[in-house]
Amino acid sequence: MQIDLRTVSIQPLRQTFDHLARRFGDKPASRYQEGSYDIQAAENLHYKPTWDPDQDLYDTKITKIVMKDWYALKDPRQFYYSTYTLARARQQDTTEANFVFVESRGLADMLPPALRDTALNVLVPLRHAAWGANQNNTLICGYGYGAVFTQPCIYHAMDNLGIAQYLSRLGLLLGDTEALDAAKAAWLDDPVWQPLRRYVEDTLVLRDPFEVFVAQNVALDGLLYPLVYGRIVDDFLSAQGASAVAMLTQFMTDWFDETKKWVDAVLKVAAAESDDNRAVLQDWIAAWSARAASALLPVAEIALGANADAAVGEELAGFRTRIQKTGITI
Amino acid sequence: MDMKATKKKLGLKEKYRVMTRDLGWEPGYHTKEEIFPYATYEGIKVHDWDKWEDPFRLTMDAYWKYQAEKERKFYAIIDAHAQNNGHLNITDGRYLSALKVFLQAISPGEYAAHKGFSRVGREFPGVGTQVACQMQAIDEIRHAQTQIHALSNYNKYYNGFHAFADARDRMWYNTVARSFFDDAMSAGPFEFMIAIGFSFEYVLTNLLFVPFMSGAAYNGDMATVTFGFSAQSDEARHMTLGLECIKFMLEQDPDNLPIVQGWLDKWFWRGFRVLGLVSTMMDYMLPKRVMSWREAWEIYGVENGGALFKDLARYGIRPPKGWDDAEKATDHMSHQIMLGLYQWSFGTSLHSWIPSDEDMAWLSAKYPTTFDKYYRPRWEHIRKLAAEGKQFKNFGLAKLCQTCQLPIVFTEPDDPTMACHRETTYKGEKYHFCSDGCQHVFENEPEKYIQAWLPMPALFAELEGDIGKWMDWVSLRDGQDNGDYVGSVDQRNFEQWRGLATSNS
Numbered sequence: 001m002q003i004d005l006r007t008v009s010i011q012p013l014r015q016t017f018d019h020l021a022r023r024f025g026d027k028p029a030s031r032y033q034e035g036s037y038d039i040q041a042a043e044n045l046h047y048k049p050t051w052d053p054d055q056d057l058y059d060t061k062i063t064k065i066v067m068k069d070w071y072a073l074k075d076p077r078q079f080y081y082s083t084y085t086l087a088r089a090r091q092q093d094t095t096e097a098n099f100v101f102v103e104s105r106g107l108a109d110m111l112p113p114a115l116r117d118t119a120l121n122v123l124v125p126l127r128h129a130a131w132g133a134n135q136n137n138t139l140i141c142g143y144g145y146g147a148v149f150t151q152p153c154i155y156h157a158m159d160n161l162g163i164a165q166y167l168s169r170l171g172l173l174l175g176d177t178e179a180l181d182a183a184k185a186a187w188l189d190d191p192v193w194q195p196l197r198r199y200v201e202d203t204l205v206l207r208d209p210f211e212v213f214v215a216q217n218v219a220l221d222g223l224l225y226p227l228v229y230g231r232i233v234d235d236f237l238s239a240q241g242a243s244a245v246a247m248l249t250q251f252m253t254d255w256f257d258e259t260k261k262w263v264d265a266v267l268k269v270a271a272a273e274s275d276d277n278r279a280v281l282q283d284w285i286a287a288w289s290a291r292a293a294s295a296l297l298p299v300a301e302i303a304l305g306a307n308a309d310a311a312v313g314e315e316l317a318g319f320r321t322r323i324q325k326t327g328i329t330i
Numbered sequence: 331m332d333m334k335a336t337k338k339k340l341g342l343k344e345k346y347r348v349m350t351r352d353l354g355w356e357p358g359y360h361t362k363e364e365i366f367p368y369a370t371y372e373g374i375k376v377h378d379w380d381k382w383e384d385p386f387r388l389t390m391d392a393y394w395k396y397q398a399e400k401e402r403k404f405y406a407i408i409d410a411h412a413q414n415n416g417h418l419n420i421t422d423g424r425y426l427s428a429l430k431v432f433l434q435a436i437s438p439g440e441y442a443a444h445k446g447f448s449r450v451g452r453e454f455p456g457v458g459t460q461v462a463c464q465m466q467a468i469d470e471i472r473h474a475q476t477q478i479h480a481l482s483n484y485n486k487y488y489n490g491f492h493a494f495a496d497a498r499d500r501m502w503y504n505t506v507a508r509s510f511f512d513d514a515m516s517a518g519p520f521e522f523m524i525a526i527g528f529s530f531e532y533v534l535t536n537l538l539f540v541p542f543m544s545g546a547a548y549n550g551d552m553a554t555v556t557f558g559f560s561a562q563s564d565e566a567r568h569m570t571l572g573l574e575c576i577k578f579m580l581e582q583d584p585d586n587l588p589i590v591q592g593w594l595d596k597w598f599w600r601g602f603r604v605l606g607l608v609s610t611m612m613d614y615m616l617p618k619r620v621m622s623w624r625e626a627w628e629i630y631g632v633e634n635g636g637a638l639f640k641d642l643a644r645y646g647i648r649p650p651k652g653w654d655d656a657e658k659a660t661d662h663m664s665h666q667i668m669l670g671l672y673q674w675s676f677g678t679s680l681h682s683w684i685p686s687d688e689d690m691a692w693l694s695a696k697y698p699t700t701f702d703k704y705y706r707p708r709w710e711h712i713r714k715l716a717a718e719g720k721q722f723k724n725f726g727l728a729k730l731c732q733t734c735q736l737p738i739v740f741t742e743p744d745d746p747t748m749a750c751h752r753e754t755t756y757k758g759e760k761y762h763f764c765s766d767g768c769q770h771v772f773e774n775e776p777e778k779y780i781q782a783w784l785p786m787p788a789l790f791a792e793l794e795g796d797i798g799k800w801m802d803w804v805s806l807r808d809g810q811d812n813g814d815y816v817g818s819v820d821q822r823n824f825e826q827w828r829g830l831a832t833s834n835s
Contacts, residue, residue: 010415010827012486018805019495034482035475039441043499044783046512051368057515058445081472082401089398092391131353135452138464142448147441147471154448154468161461162390165349172348177338180348188355201359 023071032078036147037071060145063210064280065270070146072273076265077152077258084155088162091251095166098247099173107244108174115242116174122232122302123249124171124183125193129224130164132200133157136216144209152262156217159259163252170248192302195295210270211284217263219288222322223296225256227315232303260322267326278328285323286330289316346387351380354457366455372518374590375583379456382578385570386462393465396563397472404476404560411553412483418831419550422617423488423824424815428545429481429554430490430680431607431615435507436538437477438498442511443526444470450519459578462571466527469564476560480553487827488820490679493805497679500804502728502785503607503671505735509782510604514597516778520579521593527572529597533638535565536630537605541612544620580645587646596774598650599767602659603734609664610671613693614685622696627660652767658743661697665705670739672712672814673724677797679806681815684713704746721814730784732761733768740764756780 015021016029019038045057055062060070067073079087102108108116137157144150171179187193203215229252238246246253271278293316300308320330340348357365369376388396410416420426447467451460485491497504514525543558545551579586609623621629639649672682685693690709694701712722728737742748743766752763756776763769772779793799801808810819 010487010830013489013823014486014492017482017485017491017495018493029482031475031479034478035471038495039438039474039478040445041438041442041499041508041512044505044508044785044788046505046509046783047516047778047781049516050778051371051516051518057512081468081475082405085394085398085401088390088394092394096391127353128355131457134464135460138448138452138460138467141467142445142452150445150448151471154444154464154471157464158390158393158468161350161353161464162394164353165389165391168349168352172340177340177348180352184352184355188358198359201357201365204357204365205360 030078031082032075032080035080036151039147040145040150058145059143062143063145063208065210065277067145067270067273067277071148072269073146073149073266074269075148075152075262077262079152079155079262081151088159091254092162095251098250099169102244102247103173107247111174111242111244112240115237115240115245118303119233119237119242119245120171120175120179120183121186122228122299123167123245124175124179125187126224126228127164127167127171127180128184128187129196129200129220130160130167132204133216133221134160134164136203136206136212139207140209140212143207144213149266153213156259159255163255166248166251170245173248174245192298195297196299199291199295213263213266214281214284215288217259218267218285218323220292221256222260222263222319223289223292223312223315225252226318227296227300227312229253229256231311231315232300236303264322264326267323267328271327281328282330285328289319289330342387343384346384346389349389350384350461351457362455366453368453368519369455372520372589374520374579374586376455376579377582379454379459381581382456382458383574384458384462385574386567388465388567400560400563404556405479407556408480408483408553411556415827415831416552417484417487418824418828419552421549423820424615424617424681424683425545425549425551426484426488426490426820426824427680427682427815428542428611428615429484429551431611432542432554433477433481433491433494434497434501434679435504435607436542437474437481437494438504439507439511440470440474440477442515444468444474446511446515446522446526449515450522453519459575462574463523466568466571469568472564473557473561476557480557483553487823489807489810489818490681490820493679493811496805500785501679501806502730503678503736505730505783505785506607507604509735510600513600513778520589523572523575524579524590524593525597525600527568528576529594529601531565531568532572533598533635534601534605535569536634537626538608539565540630541608541620541623541626545612545616548618548620549616576642577645580642580647584646591647592774594647595651596771598656599652599765599771600734602652602656603731603736603764603768606663606667606736609660610667613664613696614668614682614689619692623664624660624696627657631656631660651770652765655743655765655767659740661700662704662741662746665693665697665701666739666741667736669705669708670728670737673722674728674737675813676723676808677800677806677812679804679811681813681818681820683815684716685709700746716814728786729762730786731764731768732779732782732784733763733771734765735782735784736764738762738764 015026020029020033023037024033040058049055049057134157137153137160141150141153141157144153168180171183187197199220203212206212206215229249233249234246234253267281271281293312297308297312300312304311323330444467447463447470451463451467454460454463481491498508514522517525543555546554546558576590579590612620612623612626639647668682671678675682690706694706715722731738738751740750742750750765752766752769754761754769754773761772763772789795789800793803806812815821
């Protein structure tokens with residue numbers, strides 16, 4: 001039996017704020033809508049930036065992508081701060097439990113040394129790449145236009161930092177501080193890592209926020225995550241008995257599956273906006289993904305040896321299929 | 331590599347270093363200048379970014395965990411508040427004006443701070459600094475969103491909230507806060523940190539945040555006070571960051587001192603003017619008052635601020651230039667601004683009102699040297715006119731200060747009977763100011779402040795001085811959002827609904 005409690009009933013004057021009623025009608029707005037749409041200043045900007053007087057304080061012209069309405073780039077996850085934080089707190093719980101599990105049962109020490117070294121050699125230098133990703137997403141958030149497009153980028157940036165920190169913990173767990181030092185030395189000097197480091201540094205001098213989005217979130221991460229965390233960790237290492245490593249990188253695997261839905265949605269809407277946008281995106285994705293693939297090849301070789309070439313080729317084909325679904329052909 | 335039998339135990343500080351600073355590297359394919367192009371043009375010299383002391387050591391896993399707990403509590407409470415008509419528990423409908431000021435002027439500022447901290451979180455060439463700024467960037471969007479969510483329910487039942495996004499960009503009194511944040515964001519990364527990270531978050535935050543949130547608590551506003559409690563630990567982190575930042579700049583090079591001092595002078599005065607709106611809220615808009623603006627200034631300005639500047643004296647920092655003028659203005663500003671709001675209340679998306687006898691008794695007790703002498707007679711005159719059915723309205727457009735954008739309604743620091751008005755001619759054009767402080771700010775960067783968007787000239791240029799058109803343009807609904815609280819729709823509804831909730835008639 002249902003019991004309806006009686007409360008004093010009064011008639012609201014309106015359901016939502018004017019700017020949301022104009023977009024969605026006068027009906028109760030979701031918290032995502034309230035916290036995202038039109039909350040960035042749009043008009044009557046007072047001063048030109050002293051750091052670049054050719055720009056406006058919030059400027060749609062600093063990217064080649066043209067949108068009639070930047071708020072069209074909706075995040076299908078509808079993340080605002082609260083839903084984002086709650087989602088990551090849950091994943092953090094799982095990751096913590098995984099680390100405790102591996103640590104408390106001494107699974108790290110039981111890894112065959114060769115596999116452990118492979119895991120360390122492939123994964124730990126990537127904490128620097130993740131830091132590059134953090135800076136790139138922070139830039140998109142800072143200079144991109146409209147909270148619907150930019151707020152997921154600060155969440156993404158914090159995720160990138162979290163991933164860099166999980167990789168650091170993995171390094172400490174499997175190889176102590178020496179593993180971190182060795183990985184940093186490899187990132188700086190080992191020829192295997194130089195194409196990737198160069199790629200990352202080349203993205204750090206980009207200033208078109210949407211190109212940064214493509215170079216980092218679409219091209220590099222679109223190849224790196226499935227290749228490293230899917231093929232190398234979940235398939236190759238696990239098959240040989242190093243599934244403990246996969247437990248330590250579960251966050252990254254789950255994270256990529258979740259975030260690529262957002263990345264794809266942004267591409268799809270931006271490409272559908274105009275042929276010009278589609279052409280720009282096509283060029284960027286083609287150029288950056290080709291570079292990313294060749295930069296990742298030597299990294300894949302650390303684990304996969306002679307099979308790396310085929311593996312990267314397959315990942316690239318998979319990547320093309322994925323991008324095709326957003327209406328962009330490369 | 332050989333596995334050691336026992337792992338080194340890293341201390342907290344060392345562990346945090348490994349988790350953050352060690353992630354960065356010296357670029358090899360591009361110069362630092364290419365990657366961080368805005369780090370040097372302001373003239374701040376940094377020799378060693380590693381000397382930066384991390385103000386708090388929070389890794390992302392801990393951040394997610396703590397913040398999620400706070401989020402769960404916050405939304406549980408505001409859901410209950412909405413479900414149970416919590417808005418009927420406020421002391422009086424007049425209180426809503428304080429919330430309207432907050433949503434129109436302050437919440438957009440939180441969002442601007444979010445964008446600004448994202449930018450500096452990318453532009454500083456030190457990892458420790460970047461991470462600290464990024465955490466503040468994500469906190470600030472939290473604050474913007476939780477404020478909108480907390481006040482969303484009020485918008486459903488009361489006027490003046492519905493067009494906050496339009497009012498942010500177009501409403502004349504909101505340009506005070508908007509131009510403040512635009513000013514900070516158009517500055518370089520170091521000045522931004524002094525403006526928002528230090529002056530606003532450290533020196534002035536207690537004068538903004540504490541009065542608003544205590545005001546909410548005193549006036550039965552569960553939604554807003556919950557936001558306040560929830561944001562408190564974030565604010566503590568932000569204050570630590572602001573303080574670390576100024577100390578870092580001062581310790582890195584003696585040449586930084588005059589630059590930092592100049593910014594402190596500027597941002598103290600800019601912030602003090604923005605707080606003018608807070609002073610009015612404290613002295614006039616809270617039905618149950620927490621303390622007077624004067625008392626808040628004594629505690630948070632004179633005592634806390636004084637101690638802070640004493641602490642910074644070892645670096646050669648002196649109290650900000652406008653400090654004495656601020657002290658002199660403290661007994662006048664809330665009255666002057668409320669009188670301004672009242673006479674222009676046809677053009678505000680919030681209600682103002684004539685203080686009652688009881689209010690005036692309180693004001694004269696709190697302002698024994700000024701209220702009865704200068705302001706009571708004006709209110710009594712206005713009240714007399716109102717009794718004769720003539721609401722005191724000033725349809726003449728306010729002259730706005732080119733710097734702070736408040737109407738020029740203040741008096742000379744040393745003579746409360748003389749209106750204070752300054753002007754400067756720059757490139758053949760005349761500019762008006764409300765004070766010496768604002769004139770100095772302008773004269774230090776005239777090329778910046780001549781760009782200011784001033785709402786009054788715009789009204790003439792674009793809308794041909796047509797008040798009705800202007801109201802449409804700012805989404806102000808005449809007879810609903812504006813005017814005296816007495817006789818307003820808000821008053822009628824609040825009293826009727828409260829009657830439903832508290833009596834059987």
